[in-house]
Amino acid sequence: MQHIRLAIIGFGxxxxxxxxxxxxxxxxxxxxxxxxxxxxxxxxxxKGGAMDPNGLDPAALLSSVEKTGTLSEMPNFRPSWDxxxxxHSAPCDAVVELSFTNLQTGEPAxxxxxxxxxxxxxxVTSNKGPIALHYDHLTALAAEHGxxxxxxxxxxxxxxxxxxxxxxxxxxxxxxIQGIFNGTTNYILTKMExxxxxxxxxxxxxxxxxxxxxxxxxxxxxxxxxxxxxxxxLLFGTPLPLxxxxxxxxxxxxxxxxxxxxxxxxxxxxxxxxxxxxxxLSASVRPQRLPLAxxxxxxxxxxxxxxxxxxxxxxxxxxxxxxxxxxxxxxxIEDLLSIYSR
Amino acid sequence: MQHIRLAIIGFGxxxxxxxxxxxxxxxxxxxxxxxxxxxxxxxxxxKGGAMDPNGLDPAALLSSVEKTGTLSEMPNFRPSWDxxxxxHSAPCDAVVELSFTNLQTGEPAxxxxxxxxxxxxxxVTSNKGPIALHYDHLTALAAEHGxxxxxxxxxxxxxxxxxxxxxxxxxxxxxxIQGIFNGTTNYILTKMExxxxxxxxxxxxxxxxxxxxxxxxxxxxxxxxxxxxxxxxLLFGTPLPLxxxxxxxxxxxxxxxxxxxxxxxxxxxxxxxxxxxxxxLSASVRPQRLPLAxxxxxxxxxxxxxxxxxxxxxxxxxxxxxxxxxxxxxxxIEDLLSIYSR
Numbered sequence: 001m002q003h004i005r006l007a008i009i010g011f012g013x014x015x016x017x018x019x020x021x022x023x024x025x026x027x028x029x030x031x032x033x034x035x036x037x038x039x040x041x042x043x044x045x046x047k048g049g050a051m052d053p054n055g056l057d058p059a060a061l062l063s064s065v066e067k068t069g070t071l072s073e074m075p076n077f078r079p080s081w082d083x084x085x086x087x088h089s090a091p092c093d094a095v096v097e098l099s100f101t102n103l104q105t106g107e108p109a110x111x112x113x114x115x116x117x118x119x120x121x122x123x124v125t126s127n128k129g130p131i132a133l134h135y136d137h138l139t140a141l142a143a144e145h146g147x148x149x150x151x152x153x154x155x156x157x158x159x160x161x162x163x164x165x166x167x168x169x170x171x172x173x174x175x176x177i178q179g180i181f182n183g184t185t186n187y188i189l190t191k192m193e194x195x196x197x198x199x200x201x202x203x204x205x206x207x208x209x210x211x212x213x214x215x216x217x218x219x220x221x222x223x224x225x226x227x228x229x230x231x232x233x234l235l236f237g238t239p240l241p242l243x244x245x246x247x248x249x250x251x252x253x254x255x256x257x258x259x260x261x262x263x264x265x266x267x268x269x270x271x272x273x274x275x276x277x278x279x280x281l282s283a284s285v286r287p288q289r290l291p292l293a294x295x296x297x298x299x300x301x302x303x304x305x306x307x308x309x310x311x312x313x314x315x316x317x318x319x320x321x322x323x324x325x326x327x328x329x330x331x332x333i334e335d336l337l338s339i340y341s342r
Numbered sequence: 343m344q345h346i347r348l349a350i351i352g353f354g355x356x357x358x359x360x361x362x363x364x365x366x367x368x369x370x371x372x373x374x375x376x377x378x379x380x381x382x383x384x385x386x387x388x389k390g391g392a393m394d395p396n397g398l399d400p401a402a403l404l405s406s407v408e409k410t411g412t413l414s415e416m417p418n419f420r421p422s423w424d425x426x427x428x429x430h431s432a433p434c435d436a437v438v439e440l441s442f443t444n445l446q447t448g449e450p451a452x453x454x455x456x457x458x459x460x461x462x463x464x465x466v467t468s469n470k471g472p473i474a475l476h477y478d479h480l481t482a483l484a485a486e487h488g489x490x491x492x493x494x495x496x497x498x499x500x501x502x503x504x505x506x507x508x509x510x511x512x513x514x515x516x517x518x519i520q521g522i523f524n525g526t527t528n529y530i531l532t533k534m535e536x537x538x539x540x541x542x543x544x545x546x547x548x549x550x551x552x553x554x555x556x557x558x559x560x561x562x563x564x565x566x567x568x569x570x571x572x573x574x575x576l577l578f579g580t581p582l583p584l585x586x587x588x589x590x591x592x593x594x595x596x597x598x599x600x601x602x603x604x605x606x607x608x609x610x611x612x613x614x615x616x617x618x619x620x621x622x623l624s625a626s627v628r629p630q631r632l633p634l635a636x637x638x639x640x641x642x643x644x645x646x647x648x649x650x651x652x653x654x655x656x657x658x659x660x661x662x663x664x665x666x667x668x669x670x671x672x673x674x675i676e677d678l679l680s681i682y683s684r
Contacts, residue, residue: 021654025513025515025654028515032512032513158514160506160510160511160658163510164506164510168502168505168676170374171371171374171375171672171675171676171679172672173367293640293642295640295661297640298634298635298637299637300635311367312363312367312500312669313500313501313662313663313668313669313672314662314663314669315661315662316501316502316661316663317660317661317662318658318659318660318661319637319657319659319660319661320655320657320658321655321656326654326655327654327655329654330513330514330655333513333654334510337513
């Protein structure tokens with residue numbers, strides 16, 4: 001059996017989701033995949049750090065955060081633990097990078113990933129910033145150090161959009177990608193379809209925790225644009241600066257627009273799209289009116305979906321969660337299993 | 343570069359689709375995957391056989407069939423070529439088994455696969471019979487001889503339903519599978535939704551070549567039941583005799599049923615379903631009324647789809663073609679790439 005020791009950077013929603021998966025599914029993973037995941041170190045900017053070479057109990061990590069908001073109940077607790085120091089000192093095989101996303105610079109996450117790769121660790125992340133902005137740099141470095149980079153969680157959380165496109169459909173010849181890559185805006189549009197005005201739907205999304213206090217990143221399409229850039233690089237092999245994604249958000253859509261579409265048997269969706277036209281990659285994020293027969297038209301609420309138009313299979317559509325503790329935590333598991341056991 | 347020599351049993355729709363893919367995509371496969379597929383031998387019960395250790399030109403194979411209905415224009419043409427003899431004498435690395443499907447015995451395909459495996463060849467098939475009925479026997483034999491079995495094309499043609507469930511979602515804990523696994527019946531039901539009576543819709547499906555002259559296998563759910571049995575074995579690890587699939591076809595559905603569902607905001611679909619309940623696998627194929635919000639409700643025409651309900655990702659749905667020359671030919675390519683290059 002393979003023991004895979006993990007050092008985790010960032011213990012927010014996704015990190016806790018991963019810990020929770022390990023509480024409930026570790027014995028199944030051992031049985032089915034002959035691997036044992038062991039969290040040897042965790043550091044979080046707000047919650048502090050903890051380390052145990054023999055493994056931190058994931059249930060204890062969750063319980064400490066629930067009770068104290070920090071990792072203070074864990075062995076070798078440190079109120080703060082520098083990430084670079086953790087990477088260098090924690091006994092681990094893979095570094096799981098789950099710090100906050102920055103779409104301007106990709107930092108500090110890119111620096112963390114770089115450090116981990118230089119230390120010869122595999123890295124797995126669900127963080128869009130470094131992958132949208134610095135993927136080529138990171139893969140070159142990873143190749144140099146003989147390690148792998150797992151990125152499934154950066155698009156559609158654990159719904160395997162990247163793996164499907166990259167591993168399974170690549171030989172079918174992907175010509176076009178269209179997707180609903182942002183659950184918050186899809187939730188808002190679904191509410192507007194049901195009669196709500198934009199602001200009312202936004203408030204509801206904020207109350208449910210789908211939208212942040214400043215919703216700009218979602219509603220103006222920046223989040224979806226980052227995912228489009230990631231898919232451009234991973235599935236079309238084309239690095240795409242974020243400002244080359246033709247981007248329009250959903251804030252200008254009115255109830256009248258929604259109703260007009262509905263009476264024409266159509267529905268508005270915020271579609272991220274990539275298409276190779278005459279050897280040039282066209283990339284956009286913008287609201288589009290889809291006929292109800294389109295496979296993305298009926299994807300409602302916070303769900304995400306992607307349609308790959310291919311030469312040999314025509315349209316193949318994958319629909320699944322685009323966010324969530326467990327769903328994104330699962331992306332990490334998928335990547336680790338892919339690196340280690342398959 | 344890896345040369346993969348293929349011997350093909352059966353040169354009907356799927357075999358010709360595979361040849362056609364090799365005409366158009368071989369250079370891309372060489373470039374992207376560093377493999378070269380070479381058809382060294384073909385035998386077909388009606389079209390005869392051909393062989394060339396250096397490779398038969400796939401375009402010439404297609405042209406010979408188009409012009410003469412046989413392989414008579416090919417080098418070393420044989421009006422008939424015994425399959426076992428071909429397997430033993432043709433220089434090949436993998437045998438592609440595309441003969442006709444028999445859901446009672448799985449023969450003669452199972453015999454062909456057995457012979458090929460015993461000769462130390464990898465085998466790839468899109469034939470439901472042997473996989474639904476004799477998978478355990480075949481995998482045991484393959485393990486003994488150190489070869490692999492590719493089966494992606496047996497369910498939803500090249501739409502990677504099996505690979506998605508088996509490789510990518512396995513760790514998410516699949517609890518339930520629901521799918522539209524038969525395109526013919528889905529086409530008929532879609533036409534009935536649009537107002538046609540059952541027989542009218544069936545005639546149309548027959549005129550388009552979706553349904554056979556004797557449509558029993560499709561409309562009574564036998565084809566879908568075979569796919570359910572295959573998924574039971576591959577994704578739940580449970581061998582399932584076909585007669586243990588609780589099966590009802592679509593022939594009893596009336597326009598009144600369809601309209602009643604429509605007025606309740608629902609739609610009838612022929613759903614193949616598998617669910618583990620209290621450690622026992624329940625399997626069925628039957629018409630079900632789905633609410634329009636269900637991810638399978640809007641899958642129309644001859645398209646297929648599957649929804650995996652998982653512990654960690656909730657529902658993940660894959661929609662794509664369920665049949666077709668190229669789509670099924672692509673399943674063979676997927677399996678071969680998976681065996682050889684990934």
